[in-house]
Amino acid sequence: MSIKVTNLSFIYSPKTPFEKVALDNISFEIAEGETMGIIGSTGSGKSTLIQHLNGLIRTTKGNITVCDIDLTSKRPNLKKLRSLVGMLFQYPEYQLFADTVFKDVCFGPLNFGFSQKAAEEAAEEALRLVGLNFDDVRDRSPFELSGGEKRRVAIAGVLASKPKILVLDEPTAGLDPAGKREMLDLIRSLKGDSIKTVIMISHNMDEIAEYADRVLVMDNGKIIKDSHPRALFSDISMFKETGLKLPHSVNISTLLRARGFEIGTPLNINELLTNICDRMEGSK
Amino acid sequence: MRDIAFGQYYPADSVIHKLDSRIKLILVVVYVVGVFLVNSFISYIPVALFLLSTILLSKVSLIKVMKSIKGILFIIMFTSLLNIFFNKVDNVLWSWGFLVITDGGLKIAAKLALRLLLLVAGTSMLTFTTTPMGITDGLESIMKPLKLIKVPVHDIAITMSITLRFIPILIEEIDKIIMAQKARGASFDTGGLVKRIKAYLPVLIPLFVSAFRRADELALAMDARCYNATQNRTKLKELKCKKRDLIALFITTIYLILVITIPMFFPIILDFFSK
Numbered sequence A: 001m002s003i004k005v006t007n008l009s010f011i012y013s014p015k016t017p018f019e020k021v022a023l024d025n026i027s028f029e030i031a032e033g034e035t036m037g038i039i040g041s042t043g044s045g046k047s048t049l050i051q052h053l054n055g056l057i058r059t060t061k062g063n064i065t066v067c068d069i070d071l072t073s074k075r076p077n078l079k080k081l082r083s084l085v086g087m088l089f090q091y092p093e094y095q096l097f098a099d100t101v102f103k104d105v106c107f108g109p110l111n112f113g114f115s116q117k118a119a120e121e122a123a124e125e126a127l128r129l130v131g132l133n134f135d136d137v138r139d140r141s142p143f144e145l146s147g148g149e150k151r152r153v154a155i156a157g158v159l160a161s162k163p164k165i166l167v168l169d170e171p172t173a174g175l176d177p178a179g180k181r182e183m184l185d186l187i188r189s190l191k192g193d194s195i196k197t198v199i200m201i202s203h204n205m206d207e208i209a210e211y212a213d214r215v216l217v218m219d220n221g222k223i224i225k226d227s228h229p230r231a232l233f234s235d236i237s238m239f240k241e242t243g244l245k246l247p248h249s250v251n252i253s254t255l256l257r258a259r260g261f262e263i264g265t266p267l268n269i270n271e272l273l274t275n276i277c278d279r280m281e282g283s284k
Numbered sequence B: 001m002r003d004i005a006f007g008q009y010y011p012a013d014s015v016i017h018k019l020d021s022r023i024k025l026i027l028v029v030v031y032v033v034g035v036f037l038v039n040s041f042i043s044y045i046p047v048a049l050f051l052l053s054t055i056l057l058s059k060v061s062l063i064k065v066m067k068s069i070k071g072i073l074f075i076i077m078f079t080s081l082l083n084i085f086f087n088k089v090d091n092v093l094w095s096w097g098f099l100v101i102t103d104g105g106l107k108i109a110a111k112l113a114l115r116l117l118l119l120v121a122g123t124s125m126l127t128f129t130t131t132p133m134g135i136t137d138g139l140e141s142i143m144k145p146l147k148l149i150k151v152p153v154h155d156i157a158i159t160m161s162i163t164l165r166f167i168p169i170l171i172e173e174i175d176k177i178i179m180a181q182k183a184r185g186a187s188f189d190t191g192g193l194v195k196r197i198k199a200y201l202p203v204l205i206p207l208f209v210s211a212f213r214r215a216d217e218l219a220l221a222m223d224a225r226c227y228n229a230t231q232n233r234t235k236l237k238e239l240k241c242k243k244r245d246l247i248a249l250f251i252t253t254i255y256l257i258l259v260i261t262i263p264m265f266f267p268i269i270l271d272f273f274s275k
Helices: A046-053 A078-084 A101-111 A116-129 A147-159 A177-190 A205-211 A229-234 A237-242 A248-258 A269-283 B021-037 B041-058 B062-070 B073-086 B103-129 B132-142 B144-149 B153-183 B193-199 B201-224 B243-274
Strands: A003-012 A020-030 A035-040 A061-066 A085-088 A165-169 A197-201 A214-219 A222-227 B092-096 B099-102
Touching (some): A046 A085, A046 A165, A046 A197, A205 A248, A214 A237, B099 B103, B132 B153
Parallel strands (some): A035 A197, A035 A214
16 A cells, blocks of 8 residues: 655646746655655645646656556556545535435445445445544435535545545645644544545644654655655754744743753654753753 | 636736737737638638737747647537538549538538647637736727726726636636546545436535535625726726737738638739749
């Protein structure tokens, strides 16, 4: 279930005045079991990159292999690929279309060749998994649900096809703080049994610091950094250059460091507090 | 969806781009009138020359213009074929059962194909060289006299510019929705016609939902900023006729005169050379 990308490049509208290099010679590997965060400013190529992983954009230059499916081959098995790689787009609630929630969630599994019964079972399981009251929502129209509920239905629609790899493009955008937390906890709880690998684009550094165990930093179609979040956020100079923000906990530790109070690089609020307490006890 | 060439603006720094959009609108109308006035092959020469020089002056790549024609190539071929077989004029060249080709029919079909080609290529030069905003501003200005008979000219113009502005947004939206449904295993290029049309339902429904949502949000936003179309609004970019616009008008007038008069003069010129 690993992903291997080598020398991938992609240009939008080549040979026109609108030409734009979206990806510029990108190489990386993701092993099974990793939670990979992708960060970078708008237009840095993050979305283009993940659309390649699902064969939504055909590879024009370079190689991609996902779970032993070679995407550069002439006719890759896209159905199989897309059933293995679940993709949740930005604002996924805008792709809901069916007249009931249940039918919408069944759409994916039925497309991937599940039998009607298997699809319905998978849909029910997925709806319960995302924390919706199944009997309550199954026959309602997806358009009359609240924003947060719609997004859960959209996620269930992806999960119902039982993917092994989950790719998320800003899953928390537009949610309130409580909704954000619930979403991230949901993603974390999903990983393990059936979903092995998670790839997540985010603009929120706190989320990346807390949830990812590896981070790719993209800038102008290139990968400028590929490291563990702690190593990444320890080197502040890169963030000053690219204009990316730092997690709050790292900001606080940097301010403390400037005043001679060294607490390392905490990746979340709990770590920050623990480190401060440890340090204060140590200095007593 | 992104590769639709017809009706797309092609940014470049050229005389044609800089022309007053009102003048360009008038020029296009004159050009189209010229194309319809053509009744012999020889009159196509000034039309083609006029079009070619416009394309060269505008710095729009020829490939782009070709692409705009590509979209209607099917219609051109279809109408030409119909014309070849249904016009039975003059000598029969070839016949097979009820299918008859005459040289008169061939001539009519060729003229029609040329006319369609020149029409599409010419009108797409307007959209290649004028921004949607430019076109609506020009239209609004040309239609100003209609205000006297209480035609809501400004409302029409703003509706048009909003429509034009939303086309790329909706195309982008379609792309996104198609991708999202493809990721859920939808396929749009397999099965029979009915199956394919059905396959687009999961795209069309979210598209309509989002188009209505956007329209609603835009209306609220305009309302919130007290948008009012009835007062005399001022413009950021005032349209002004310059010297180059007059020159363009002059050249176009000559073009129209040539198109009309060439069939009359051509026999005389031919006579002159054959003597």
